Amino acid sequence: MLQVSEVDVSYGHFQVLSGVSLQVRDKELVTVIGSNGAGKTTLLSTIAGLLPPKRGEIRFMGKRIDGIPPYKVVEEGLVLVPEGRGNFSRLTVLENLELSAYTRRAKERKDETIEEVFNLFPILRERMHQKAGTLSGGEQQMLAIGRGLMARPKLLMLDEPSLGLAPKIVLQIFSILRRLKEEGITILLIEQNAHRALELADRAYLLETGRVAMQGRGEELLQDPRLRKLYLGI
Amino acid sequence: MIPSADTILQLIVQALLLGSIYVLMAVGLNVIYGVVKAINWAHGAFVMLGAYAAYWLYELYGISPYASAVFSAIALAAIGAFTHELLMKPFFGMRYFRAITLVVTYGLAILLINITRYMWTDVLRGVNLGVPPATIGAISISRPFLYGGLVAIALSILFYLMLKRTQIGRAARAVSESRKHAMLVGINPNVMSRFMVISGAAMAGVTGSLISTIFAVTPEMGSVLGIKAITIVILGGLGSYAGALIGGLMIGFAEASGTYFLGARYQPLLYFLTLLIVLSIKPTGIAGEE
Numbered sequence: 468m469l470q471v472s473e474v475d476v477s478y479g480h481f482q483v484l485s486g487v488s489l490q491v492r493d494k495e496l497v498t499v500i501g502s503n504g505a506g507k508t509t510l511l512s513t514i515a516g517l518l519p520p521k522r523g524e525i526r527f528m529g530k531r532i533d534g535i536p537p538y539k540v541v542e543e544g545l546v547l548v549p550e551g552r553g554n555f556s557r558l559t560v561l562e563n564l565e566l567s568a569y570t571r572r573a574k575e576r577k578d579e580t581i582e583e584v585f586n587l588f589p590i591l592r593e594r595m596h597q598k599a600g601t602l603s604g605g606e607q608q609m610l611a612i613g614r615g616l617m618a619r620p621k622l623l624m625l626d627e628p629s630l631g632l633a634p635k636i637v638l639q640i641f642s643i644l645r646r647l648k649e650e651g652i653t654i655l656l657i658e659q660n661a662h663r664a665l666e667l668a669d670r671a672y673l674l675e676t677g678r679v680a681m682q683g684r685g686e687e688l689l690q691d692p693r694l695r696k697l698y699l700g701i
Numbered sequence: 702m703i704p705s706a707d708t709i710l711q712l713i714v715q716a717l718l719l720g721s722i723y724v725l726m727a728v729g730l731n732v733i734y735g736v737v738k739a740i741n742w743a744h745g746a747f748v749m750l751g752a753y754a755a756y757w758l759y760e761l762y763g764i765s766p767y768a769s770a771v772f773s774a775i776a777l778a779a780i781g782a783f784t785h786e787l788l789m790k791p792f793f794g795m796r797y798f799r800a801i802t803l804v805v806t807y808g809l810a811i812l813l814i815n816i817t818r819y820m821w822t823d824v825l826r827g828v829n830l831g832v833p834p835a836t837i838g839a840i841s842i843s844r845p846f847l848y849g850g851l852v853a854i855a856l857s858i859l860f861y862l863m864l865k866r867t868q869i870g871r872a873a874r875a876v877s878e879s880r881k882h883a884m885l886v887g888i889n890p891n892v893m894s895r896f897m898v899i900s901g902a903a904m905a906g907v908t909g910s911l912i913s914t915i916f917a918v919t920p921e922m923g924s925v926l927g928i929k930a931i932t933i934v935i936l937g938g939l940g941s942y943a944g945a946l947i948g949g950l951m952i953g954f955a956e957a958s959g960t961y962f963l964g965a966r967y968q969p970l971l972y973f974l975t976l977l978i979v980l981s982i983k984p985t986g987i988a989g990e991e
Contacts, residue, residue, distance in 0.1 A: 515885060541887035553882040555875045566871040569887035618887065 468493050468653060469514070469545070469622055474523035474533075476506075476513050483509045484677045486523070491622060496644070496654045498664040498685070500698060501674035507657045508550050510674065511626050514655075515547040516540040528621070542570050544621035548628065552611035556600030560591055560610055563599050567617035576619060584613040587643060605636035612643065616652075623647070624655045629663070641667060661698045665689045673698070704961075711840040712961055713954075718842070718850025720953020722911050725853035726926065727933040727945035728860060729904030735877045735940040736897040739789050739802035743810040745927025747777050747902050751909020752918045753817060759828045759913075766828050766910045767848060773906035781902025784809065785895045793891075810927055818920040825917040845914035852911060856904065861942060873897055877940065929972075936976050938989020947987050951975060 469491040476484040483506045491497045501507050512518045514525055516537040525533040527545050537547075555563055564584060568577040585592040588609040594602060599610055608628055615623050628644070629637040641663050648654060648667070658664035665671055668685035673694060681688060688694055704712070730744045741747075751773035755766040788809060792801045834841040864870035873893055875883040880890045916922065933952050937944025952972050959971035979987060 517881065537884035538887045538889045541885065547885050549882065549885060553885055555878045555882065557878055558871060558874060562871050566875055567886050
């Protein structure tokens with residue numbers, strides 16, 4: 468479904484990603500783990516069209532998408548819930564959700580999707596007329612995921628959805644991710660919470676200083692001694 | 702001399718109506734700033750062009766300024782599109798975007814004002830509708846103020862509802878908050894900013910039509926109104942709809958009462974004084990966040 472091949476990305480002279488290849492198949496949950504500064508967010512930003520790759524190519528559903536602007540990538544059905552959540556704080560919860568069904572494909576099923584999102588996150592229904600900026604951290608993250616779903620993604624990319632949340636909320640977010648996966652939504656997840664991400668993932672990639680250092684099935688990586696020591700602290 | 706209650710009431714209504722026209726002008730400037738983050742210094746010059754369009758169409762063909770406002774809107778929309786493509790878009794993403802666009806649109810203002818001066822000289826012109834004032838109860842209101850104010854109020858409300866209730870309005874507000882996050886929703890921010898600059902310029906055109914029946918139409922009004930529009934949005938808060946409303950009405954009041962009590966000469970003094978006092982208390986403007 469998504470095929471990233473030999474991608475290089477740099478900020479000025481500073482190379483952030485070198486020869487990164489990765490793929491996500493239909494209905495898979497793939498996670499990319501790695502420490503801060505390994506290039507995880509850069510990777511997702513590049514796939515979403517926010518950054519141009521210097522080399523390599525990105526294909527989605529067989530179509531080349533590197534070099535096309537982010538709003539066109541969204542139309543293809545590839546949706547990013549970015550770092551920092553990307554909600555519009557001056558819009559209400561409902562306005563955020565309605566806005567996020569922006570493409571024609573998503574617009575056709577807007578009412579139905581809003582209902583699904585409210586069932587997934589009942590708290591958003593209670594808060595629907597509140598400005599997004601007044602939500603708590605956990606609610607903001609739920610709104611961000613809800614916005615992602617509003618776009619009717621074929622592939623949903625999530626950038627550290629558990630960042631900065633209380634442990635209880637983190638559990639809740641992961642159970643939602645599990646549910647989305649069971650519903651057959653294809654997900655590319657970036658996480659610093661490596662343990663939970665690996666448990667959930669079908670397959671995983673470890674990113675170290677801009678290179679893929681390891682890849683395999685989630686439970687394989689969980690068993691790897693070096694990874695356990697460096698990233699899981701076991 | 703202490704004015705009578707009726708005189709004061711009449712003054713207030715007149716000030717509200719004039720203020721409403723200023724609100725429309727400021728809303729036009731603010732919708733551009735809100736999405737593009739550029740202060741359009743040429744906004745007053747746009748209003749002036751709208752006023753000249755109204756004047757000539759009235760003078761040559763006898764078309765009422767309220768009808769030709771549609772033409773002013775379309776003409777200025779075209780100039781707005783040109784301004785967006787050539788004077789704003791090339792600088793998107795640059796570090797000193799706000800400063801660059803301020804200077805560039807200032808240049809555009811000078812250009813437009815001087816072309817107008819070259820073509821039509823500094824002669825004071827104006828649309829004299831020759832209609833008697835409307836009498837409502839004990840007060841009488843000049844009709845240009847009455848009609849102009851009502852049209853301005855209607856358009857301001859209409860545009861406000863568009864921003865609040867429609868998907869395109871939500872998209873504009875989203876781009877205003879973050880171009881990056883708006884793109885991730887599927888919004889093309891360039892399309893939105895073009896749309897808003899065109900809308901803002903069209904509003905300036907309509908403002909010009911309305912004002913042509915109230916003030917003298919001269920090339921110089923372009924710079925006077927430009928400064929007035931910028932004063933209003935800074936007073937109210939840049940990019941804020943409520944700010945344009947409050948600022949526009951305040952300046953309307955300052956002018957109307959200043960003219961009555963002190964004489965027209967002291968008008969600028971009065972509203973710069975208002976600006977000074979407000980900004981020293983709240984530097985971001987009355988309703989401003991930035």
